[in-house]
Amino acid sequence: MSSITCKCGHSFSDGQIPSPYKQFIISDQQVDGLVEQLLSILKTASDNLGDTLYYTICNTGATVYTCQKCGRLIVFNDKASEKADIEYVLSN
Numbered sequence: 870m871s872s873i874t875c876k877c878g879h880s881f882s883d884g885q886i887p888s889p890y891k892q893f894i895i896s897d898q899q900v901d902g903l904v905e906q907l908l909s910i911l912k913t914a915s916d917n918l919g920d921t922l923y924y925t926i927c928n929t930g931a932t933v934y935t936c937q938k939c940g941r942l943i944v945f946n947d948k949a950s951e952k953a954d955i956e957y958v959l960s961n
């Protein structure tokens with residue numbers, strides 16, 4: 870996914886790393902598995918340890934983008950999907 874288009878019409882790129890408008894939702898159960906994964910990675914430390922840890926965390930859970938124009942939260946449960954699963958609009 871390289872571009873996100875909000876229902877308000879605003880489009881933005883998700884190519885910036887780290888992104889100021891990209892968040893992750895990780896369930897408690899996923900955190901448990903993530904900790905095990907990170908510990909395993911740390912035991913086999915490589916030259917790219919920071920990148921490996923970063924992408925392991927980023928590939929866990931749902932990805933949420935915040936539209937900079939309207940504040941809507943755009944949720945992708947499947948990181949490979951081009952279509953958002955859920956969108957939340959601010960109540961105020």
Ligand SMILES: [Zn+2]
Binds near residue numbers: 876877878936939941
């Ligand atoms: Zn928007």
